Amino acid sequence: MTFTPWKRGATALEHTWQRPSWHCRACGRAWPCAPARASLTDDGADRVSLAMYMWGNLDRAMTDLPRRPPAELFHRFVGWTHTDQPVQA
Numbered sequence: 362m363t364f365t366p367w368k369r370g371a372t373a374l375e376h377t378w379q380r381p382s383w384h385c386r387a388c389g390r391a392w393p394c395a396p397a398r399a400s401l402t403d404d405g406a407d408r409v410s411l412a413m414y415m416w417g418n419l420d421r422a423m424t425d426l427p428r429r430p431p432a433e434l435f436h437r438f439v440g441w442t443h444t445d446q447p448v449q450a
């Protein structure tokens with residue numbers, strides 16, 4: 362039997378953002394990528410807390426990516442957190 366106490370955390374850490382590009386460290390796509398969104402909503406995460414967390418990331422991203430349209434960044438970071446649809450990885 363293999364002991365992997367941080368397996369789940371390690372998976373979440375793989376798909377994390379890197380600044381200032383806000384691309385995923387693991388897959389290189391715009392963060393939050395699909396695996397990151399799935400991880401963030403795993404176990405029925407509280408959507409309000411998730412939205413607040415993502416709002417903080419949006420605030421930092423708007424500083425790092427000042428030329429990106431604010432509406433696009435809002436949808437990318439916060440808009441998806443207010444859906445009732447399950448997130449596909």
Ligand SMILES: [Zn+2]
Pocket residue numbers: 375376377385386387388389390394395396397
């Ligand atoms: Zn990723």
